[in-house]
Amino acid sequence: SQQGEEDPQALSIQEGENATMNCSYKTSINNLQWYRQNSGRGLVHLILIRSNEREKHSGRLRVTLDTSKKSSSLLITASRAADTASYFCATKGSGNTPLVFGKGTRLSVIA
């Protein structure tokens, strides 16, 4: 399985600080995606980075991908209380395979 593993499992920071979450996976991928889940809700797609890309930005989000280390990081800058959620990475392999989700990082942003 190419399941992503997020690190840390939980993270608590003050509003305004940056939050960094990491994801490691096991086999080669076509792309890697990050999702956010507010408590008791469905997941929302945040950003996708392809295997031939190294870095991508979207608003306050910055994602990096290191295929040699089979790892990715999600950086949220200037965090807000509304960023409090669980964040999941998901990997897409080659062919018609489904996404495989990691275990998630629970982020708490304290106002």
Add this chain to the structure above:
Amino acid sequence: EADIYQTPRYLVIGTGKKITLECSQTMGHDKMYWYQQDPGMELHLIHYSYGVNSTEKGDLSSESTVSRIRTEHFPLTLESARPSHTSQYLCASSIPGTGNNEQFFGPGTRLTVL
């Protein structure tokens, strides 16, 4: 906000009952998925479909079944619910043809089996 709907949002039932969780999307997506997720835990893929009359089992062994008779509709059925089925069930769909599998999720059904 994605146009993918799940009903009911909450369901409390007794052991042995047959239940169907509904999922519909109005985006014309070919690919649809069902996940099971315990609170605060990872998602487990239990079923998926890449089009009408196509269904596959996911990684998690499940006693549920699915059908895909129409593109927009992907119901999940438990023939005989048990307390071990208590969980949140998430439905998702993804855009056809891109190969990205970016997924759009419904709000989930929280199932409690007594």
